[in-house]
């Protein structure tokens with residue numbers, strides 16, 4: 001009989017791998033998580049807003065002890081041009097009540113804490129170890145080869161949670177090479193500011209309440225870019241993510257983009273006087289539903305960013321990672337009952353994912369990446385029209401309101417044409433419906 005070191009080997013101790021490890025360890029499965037960083041979280045970057053629900057289902061009330069920054073009571077969306085902002089969003093006292101919707105977090109602290117819980121549940125976490133290859137015998141994944149001497153580990157099943165570059169999923173032919181139109185590069189700074197300054201600037205009454213601002217619009221000159229500002233306890237996370245294809249086409253440097261972004265007249269006052277504490281860069285898989293690969297093969301399942309599970313419209317990734325890790329682990333438990341880790345048996349994971357909010361949400365936006373590639377003006381001309389129209393309506397200059405509305409309608413007709421406007425609205429409704 002082939003040697004077996006563990007029942008399951010999980011590659012990567014981010015949210016996906018840790019969630020899978022937690023479920024398996026709780027079920028008394030002999031599980032190892034291999035992490036290349038010096039500790040879980042040491043290599044991880046996120047904006048980051050962490051949604052409670054997926055982890056709370058596994059670990060009820062975790063938020064009462066986890067190292068979190070602020071719970072978010074207001075989420076804003078800004079459309080910006082060089083000199084203006086159109087702002088919308090939601091602030092609610094319902095978000096200010098336990099168990100809360102989401103929190104700002106630092107992944108280095110949060111992942112470390114999560115890993116501790118997973119270890120307490122019984123999983124073994126092996127840090128500073130890189131998985132180099134899957135071990136495949138007779139077409140079935142039976143383990144992983146690590147960079148340690150005698151570092152081959154054999155198991156019933158490997159769960160890949162190795163992030164956006166997932167070497168494992170690629171080497172097994174599940175994932176194609178990443179193309180620059182399917183991945184964004186995000187650069188982010190953490191800017192230190194006193195708690196009371198953050199409270200005043202963002203309009204919250206104490207250091208446990210937080211605000212997020214997502215920012216897009218004509219300012220980014222037709223690039224698929226999204227800026228963000230999130231409040232932590234005594235710092236602000238600020239960053240810009242841009243599709244790599246646009247960075248190449250527009251010949252921009254992501255760092256320069258962030259530096260310029262920080263000088264925007266509506267943004268500079270929010271970070272004025274702050275001190276940069278940390279600078280981070282990371283890739284985000286943004287290919288959407290059609291970029292999600294087949295999620296299993298013989299003895300193998302793929303989860304989280306490794307499976308391209310990010311909902312960029314709603315800035316959700318860590319919760320999708322946790323949900324997928326959880327469902328992969330549950331699939332393993334069912335497969336173990338049958339003693340069958342074949343692709344057929346593990347295909348139950350794909351079904352579970354199709355039935356979960358993860359793939360349902362991604363499916364809803366499946367046509368969006370293509371639509372935005374095809375109709376770039378949706379990111380520029382329409383937001384510019386909204387910003388200019390709002391400015392004109394609010395600017396008291398002696399022109400009557402009916403004349404202002406008439407001018408907006410004339411611009412709509414001239415810039416888009418009513419027929420094209422109707423077509424765009426219909427396309428949006430149909431493709432997002």
Ligand SMILES: Cc1cc2nc3c(=O)[nH]c(=O)nc-3n(C[C@H](O)[C@H](O)[C@H](O)COP(=O)(O)OP(=O)(O)OC[C@H]3O[C@@H](n4cnc5c(N)ncnc54)[C@H](O)[C@@H]3O)c2cc1C
Pocket residue numbers: 011012013014015016017034035036037040041043044045046047048049050051129130131132161162163164167186187188239282283284303304305306309310315316317318319321
């Ligand atoms: C700038 C930025 C902002 C974001 N903001 C948000 C947000 O606000 N909210 C949100 O929900 N999501 C956000 N995301 C997305 C979110 O970070 C990811 O979706 C989530 O981290 C995916 O978790 P994961 O466990 O799949 O992968 P990761 O968190 O990337 O973890 C992968 C782990 O695998 C390890 N690893 C990789 N290769 C190997 C190997 N060969 N051997 C051993 N270990 C390996 C890595 O060191 C890492 O620890 C953001 C992402 C970025 C980059």
